[in-house]
Amino acid sequence: MEKAHDHHKIEASEEIKLLFKDCNFTREDILIADHPMSVKNMMTADQVLLTAEIRAIEHLTTLLPEPPRLMEKAGLAAAQIIRDQLHKKANPHILVLAGPGNNGGDAFVVARYLKEWENTVTVVFHGDRNRVPPDAKQAMQAWLEIDGEILTDIPDGKQDWDAVIDGIFGIGLNLSQSRPIDGKYREWVDTVNQMNILIVALDIPSGLGSDDGCIYGAAIRATLTVTFIGFKPGLFTNFGPECCGMIVLCDLNILLSSPPKPHIWLLNQKLANSLLPPPRPINSHKGSFGNVAILGGSSGMIGAALMAGRSALHLGAGRVYLGLLAENAPPVDFSQPELMLRTPSELFSLSSLSCLVVGPGLGQSAQALLLLETALHSEFTLVLDADALNLIASHPDLARNLSQRNVPAILTPHPAEAARLLHIDTATVQNDRMHTVHQISHSFNCYVVLKGAGSICCFPDGKRYLNTSGNPGLSTAGTGDVLAGIIGALIAQGLKPGQALLLAVYLHGAAADHLLQKNHGSLGMVASEVIGVARLLLNQWICQNEDSSNSLRGTV
Secondary structure, eight states, X not given: OOOSOTTSOOOOOHHHHHHBTXXXXXXXXXXXXXXXXXXXXXXXXXXXXXXXXXXXXXXXXXXXXXXXXXXXXXXXXXXXXXXXXXXXXXXXXXXXXXOSSHHHHHHHHHHHHHHHTTOEEEEEEOSOGGGSOHHHHHHHHHHHHTTOOEESSXXXXXXXXXXXXXXXXXXXXXXXXXXXXXXXXXXXHHHHTTOOSEEEEESSOTTBOTTTOOBXXXXXXXXXXXXXXXXXXXXXXXXXXXXXXXXXXXXXXXOOSSOOOOOEEEEOHHHHHHTOOOOOOTTOOGGGGOEEEEEEOOTTOHHHHHHHHHHHHHTTOSXXXXXXXXXXXXXXXXXXXXXXXXXXXXXXXOTTOOEEEEOTTOOSSHHHHHHHHHHHTSSSOEEEOTHHHHHHHHOHHHHHHHHTOSSOEEEOOOHHHXXXXXXXXXXXXXXXXXXXXXHHHHHHTSEEEEOSTTOEEEOTTSOEEEEOOOOGGGOSTTHHHHHHHHHHHHHHTTOOHHHHHHHHHHHHHHHHHHHHHHHTXXXXXXXXXXXXXXXXXXXXXXXXXXXHHHHHHHHO
C-alpha cells in the first residue's frame, strides 16, 4: 500500500530492530511489538477484532483475580515505541493531543512516560474534565502529579515539534451512533495533517471507524499507528490504509482462559505461504495441472476474456479454453496461441474441466443470460465476475439457482456489483464492507471477495480475511479479469476454492506492489503487466518454500 506520509520515513533503527521480533520492515509494514509489555498469548497476531470483541476482552480482564491495568500497559508500550522512533533527536519536542475518552487517557499515560524520560512534552486537552471516564481521569491526574501542564488548544505560531501523538478518539466511532468530528477537534485534525513530522495514532487514527474504515468528518493521517490488544478491520479496509501508515500491534499480554473465537483474519504473506501449490514433479504433464475455461468476450470486450485466459495460462493451468461470444471473435489469439478457442456452448462438453470462469466481457445479452444459466446448472466449480454478477443481480431465478448449487462458486464483485447483488447503494456497501461481504456470502452460499482498498474475502462459514497487499495501481480496467484467471488457475492446480481465492487475492495485490516499487508509483499500471509479475512471485514463493522445507528436513 502507498503510505499516507512519504515525507516522514519510519526509520529502522538498531533499537527498533531489537524491539520488534523478526522485523525486516517489509512492504506490508505490519509489526508485532515484542517487548516486556507485549508477548505472544492465546490471541494470534493474525486475528482481527471488531469493536464489540475488543470491549468483551476488556470486560473479561476486569473479572480476573488480578485485573491488568490496560491503559497503563498500552501507554507504556506506545511510549517505548515513540521513544525509539525519536532516539536520534536531542531533547525531542512532542505534542500530545488528548480527547475526552479513554483514548485520551492512553495519551496522558504516553505523555507521562515521555516526560519522565526527559522529553519536552506539551499536552492539549479539550472537553469537560468532570465527564472523563475513571481510568482516563486517573491518567490525567498522574500527569498533573509530575507537574505536567494541560493546554486547551494547540499553541499558535511556528512550533518545532518533532512528533505529535494522536489520542483524540479511539475505537468508539461508528456509523449508527457517532457524529462527524467537528469544532475544535476538527481544527486539531486539520492542523496535524499539515505537519511534516512523525504522527503517531494511538490504537486507531482519530476519525477513522474501527470496524468499517470510514472517515467520520475528518481523520488523522498518521505515519505510525500503535494499536492495542488486536488488529481492527478499519485499519486495513476502506480508508484505513490511507490513514494508518505503518501499523504496530501491542497485544498487552492479555491472558484469558476463554478468549473470543476469531472469525476475521489477516490475509498476509504468512498465510499465502501456507497455501502454495507444491513444486511440480519432474514427470508431470499438462494434464497434471488441470483445465480452465473462460466464458465471456462479447463484442467490444474480447480483451477481457483474453486477459483472463492469459492470466490462467501464465499462473499455471495445464490447459486454458476460451469461449468468446462476439460474432467477430478471432479463431486464435495470435499473441498467446496456447489458448484454445472454442464456441461458448462447446465449453460445457469439455471433459475434466477443473474450473469455469464466467463473466470477463460477458455482456448482458440474451445469449449471455442463457449461457450463465447453463453454467449455474453445471457441475463445474465456478468463478463469477463482472456481467455474470450483474445478470444474477437482475434475475431472481439466477440468484436462486446460484444459492442452491451443491458445487462451489466464487464471486468477485467490486463495490458497485456488490450493491447490485444486495439491491442497496454503493455508499451502503462501503460504509460497512465487513458486513456486506458476509451478507453476499450468506445469501448466495458462495465464496466472495469484495474488491477495493483492503479487499475482504468471506467463506460460506462466515470466516473473513482482510487482504494486506495491493495499491491504487489496480484501479484500472482489466485487473479484475486477471484476478479471475488467477483464481481459476490455482483451482486447476488442485487448491480448494477457498485456498485458491485467498492465495490469488494476495498474489494479485503483491504483484501490483512489486510493480509500484519497481516503477516508483502506481500511476499508469496496466492489468496485463500484473500477469507476468504474479507468475514471477508465485514461482519465487514456491521455491523459497521448498528451500525452507529442505532446510528443515536436513535438521531432522
